[in-house]
Amino acid sequence: SAVISQKPSRDICQRGTSLTIQCQVDSQVTMMFWYRQQPGQSLTLIATANQGSEATYESGFVIDKFPISRPNLTFSTLTVSNMSPEDSSIYLCSVRDGPYEQYFGPGTRLTVT
């Protein structure tokens, strides 16, 4: 299975600032996904990032708030913009490896004060 790393692993940020989260995969993958896990909650898909095209956002998530880049087949970034305390969550990237399985990175734990 693909090995996925994320940077940073955690951060504490002030409201109104932005944070860019990096996701690196050890093999080339077509589809990458970004999820949010709010405290004590399940995972919610933010967007799907396909290399070479614009990211596809889920209902309730917009590009201005969560811009995504996907410059190549092994890397993606998610930016959380103009942060508020409600953005405090774990952000996880995942990749589809094969026809069915998705594998997840270790997550980025974000706290906004």
Next chain:
Amino acid sequence: GNSVTQMEGPVTLSEEAFLTINCTYTATGYPSLFWYVQYPGEGLQLLLKATKADDKGSNKGFEATYRKETTSFHLEKGSVQVSDSAVYFCALSDFAGGTSYGKLTFGQGTILTVHP
């Protein structure tokens, strides 16, 4: 749209007890079904999967059978260990070649605590 419902938790068991975590789903077509596990402070790990009706996924002593007639995918383990303490998520995925790109829909998660 797709949805996944897990049994309300948390679940607390003694070591060597039998575990069942219920999961039911609503989906159009023929989704693939998954169980993921999240150990404290870690990301999600794929525990097992089933891609068609009557398939049984298994791993590390855990099992789940894809039951289309009852739209269920219950997780079971015959004898739990303290090291199984974690959050367990049931999830489904549409066909990966479709317009949803195989995105996952998760249940709310079930916290399992196993005492010695």
